[in-house]
Amino acid sequence: MDHNKLALPVGTTLDRFIMRKQEDFPYATGELSQLLRDIALAAKIVNREINRSGLIDIAGAYGNRNVQGEDQQKLDVIANIRFIRALRNGGEVCTIISEEDEDMIQTGNDQGKYVVAIDPLDGSSNIDVNVSIGTIFSIYRRVSPTGRPGTSADCLQPGTHQVAAGYVIYGSSTMLVYTTGNGVNGFTYEPSLGEFFLSHPDIQTPKTGAIYSINEGASDTFSPGVVAFVKHCKDASFSARYIGSLVADFHRNLLKGGIYIYPATGKAPKGKLRLMYECNPLAFIVEQAGGRSSDGYQRTLSIEPKDCHARCPIFIGSQDLVEQAEAFMAQETAPVAATLAST
Numbered sequence: 001m002d003h004n005k006l007a008l009p010v011g012t013t014l015d016r017f018i019m020r021k022q023e024d025f026p027y028a029t030g031e032l033s034q035l036l037r038d039i040a041l042a043a044k045i046v047n048r049e050i051n052r053s054g055l056i057d058i059a060g061a062y063g064n065r066n067v068q069g070e071d072q073q074k075l076d077v078i079a080n081i082r083f084i085r086a087l088r089n090g091g092e093v094c095t096i097i098s099e100e101d102e103d104m105i106q107t108g109n110d111q112g113k114y115v116v117a118i119d120p121l122d123g124s125s126n127i128d129v130n131v132s133i134g135t136i137f138s139i140y141r142r143v144s145p146t147g148r149p150g151t152s153a154d155c156l157q158p159g160t161h162q163v164a165a166g167y168v169i170y171g172s173s174t175m176l177v178y179t180t181g182n183g184v185n186g187f188t189y190e191p192s193l194g195e196f197f198l199s200h201p202d203i204q205t206p207k208t209g210a211i212y213s214i215n216e217g218a219s220d221t222f223s224p225g226v227v228a229f230v231k232h233c234k235d236a237s238f239s240a241r242y243i244g245s246l247v248a249d250f251h252r253n254l255l256k257g258g259i260y261i262y263p264a265t266g267k268a269p270k271g272k273l274r275l276m277y278e279c280n281p282l283a284f285i286v287e288q289a290g291g292r293s294s295d296g297y298q299r300t301l302s303i304e305p306k307d308c309h310a311r312c313p314i315f316i317g318s319q320d321l322v323e324q325a326e327a328f329m330a331q332e333t334a335p336v337a338a339t340l341a342s343t
């Protein structure tokens with residue numbers, strides 16, 4: 001598909017962009033378009049809550065723990081409610097997998113063709129300190145359009161089956177970045193007009209870069225391959241950048257070139273990040289932008305999810321950097337020099 005078949009000008013509204021892109025698909029019925037609009041609507045509402053979170057009493061912990069064993073922040077809960085409500089009211093989604101809910105959420109839209117996996121609020125540790133946070137979503141089509149919706153066959157599909165994925169970053173500006181498998185486009189929110197406008201058409205991530213993002217606080221439990229790759233980055237005078245909000249670290253590296261790694265650690269032997277609503281959607285986007293994503297060995301999108309909240313290590317970003325990291329992982333016991341020579 002020639003992504004530029006319909007190169008819409010910067011400043012095109014998201015609504016118009018969705019509508020015009022739908023025309024690329026003669027058999028499109030508009031349901032996915034409507035679903036993307038529902039997500040954009042919820043993002044606008046959550047954006048408003050985030051922007052004024054310091055003024056109203058929505059800062060701090062909610063007092064519950066989620067299925068991950070994490071203390072839920074009030075904004076985690078508010079964002080979760082807002083997105084679930086928008087997806088339920090929109091009517092296109094039969095089942096939702098949310099980071100904040102242990103079980104799959106059946107919306108009651110039994111005719112809904114889509115399953116959505118969502119991280120309503122990403123970067124929870126940064127909520128109260130005014131650092132960029134986000135929302136991450138992944139969309140699948142039901143495998144069994146008739147019959148009981150939300151079966152595990154519908155919900156536990158590999159990332160290669162995603163029909164769309166994206167994220168919202170609530171930062172110095174608020175942006176929505178998404179793909180439907182035909183390139184990646186970014187839209188910036190203009191609050192006074194209540195509209196998202198095309199600001200980053202057809203995003204291509206640089207093939208390489210000089211930024212590495214990893215929480216070195218856990219480095220004493222990194223595997224030899226990760227240790228060797230981090231040393232390689234330092235020897236190459238790369239810049240270390242780590243915000244602690246996956247969406248924000250990913251977005252920076254997507255635009256500037258770089259690699260984000262959340263490896264297996266002593267505390268998180270399977271990695272910390274969740275396959276269905278963190279790793280898969282960002283892997284779909286980075287691949288559509290010319291980058292790469294794996295667990296150090298296997299392509300992220302081909303990993304078979306065992307359950308809704310399955311975790312996996314992630315190495316994601318510029319093609320060359322991820323390949324280099326994979327070479328170190330493959331040769332965990334080989335001397336660094338030999339590994340460098342072979343990459």
Ligand SMILES: O=P(O)(O)OC[C@H]1O[C@](O)(COP(=O)(O)O)[C@@H](O)[C@@H]1O
Pocket residue numbers: 070099119121122123124125215244245246247272
């Ligand atoms: O504090 P750590 O271990 O570096 O983990 C930070 C990572 O955890 C996360 O906060 C996990 O996501 P949630 O905030 O959605 O739970 C990522 O955004 C971030 O990259």
Ligand SMILES: [Mg+2]
Pocket residue numbers: 119121122123246278
């Ligand atoms: Mg997250």
Ligand SMILES: [Mg+2]
Pocket residue numbers: 076099119120121122123124
């Ligand atoms: Mg979250």
